[in-house]
Amino acid sequence: MNITLQSAKMIGAGLATIGLTGVGAGVGIVFGALVLAFARNPALKQQLFTYTILGFALTEAIALFALMMAFD
Template structure:
């Protein structure tokens, strides 16, 4: 394989993982919001936790897509 093509693939894979920074911030926001909402109304604990898990799963899906793109770029 050409060395320039290989280096371009590595740069592209690195750029594809930039989305992971947003995911880290998103997870922090989701759980920070859970703490604030629970502090305001503890009686809604179960419903708040259900919404938090849903938000966490959707946020982590973005991370999986970013990693999948990075691996597709590197290994194809």
């Protein structure tokens, strides 16, 4: 009985980390958009970087929630 419960917890933790793949794609999209926007209008460098850091932080928050669920 105890082995079944432990293996179910391990499977659940593995499934909870699937959300990290989406976070990896999201971070790539955020920084890819920064490169494209900077190439179009270099004068907005500081404002674009501020928005990028905000987008990165929000995307990484999802990763932290997924890891929190995995380790719970």
